[in-house]
Amino acid sequence: MRKNVLQIAAVIFCLPLLACSTSKLARCPSVSVLVDTATAAVWQGNPPQFTYVARITDAKRDCDIEKFSKNVQGSVDITFQAYRPRAGAPAMYTVPFFVAISTEGRILAKKVYSMQFNFDTQQTVSEVSQSIDSLALTVGRDKQATDYGILVGFQLSKAQLDFNRRAGRYPR
8 A cells, every 4th residue: 555655656746747848848849751851762773773762760859948038949859761672781871861940831941961871781771860959049029939840851852852752652
């Protein structure tokens, strides 16, 4: 009985702590991976054959909001996964991706980064995470941080973007 009372007391004590972190995150700009740019297919040769396909599998955000100045310092943690069709020699590929700040359908700021995938011998899947900690935003006078969004995607060529749009969003 005493053990149950201690467990209940511990849960009641921790609930306010959980609410703080949840409410803080709820005040941050949202993060979205753009569907058309979530995959980067790379092919080489004649006829072209896929060398690898990279995907953004997850994006999580965090932020700190200065109460009086309305300055927002944000970060986003992005998880990438790359696949190559055949195992073989070790390989290293670099893929450009972007992080942008948007509001009301407009891009306010955009920066391009690079992600490096390494495949060891006989490896066909590589997973990498990267944290972007340098997101800064000053919230407009009549706005809140939640009126803004963080957009993430691969920086694609026109051919790659067209391929993604033809392939569709869901596997057949």
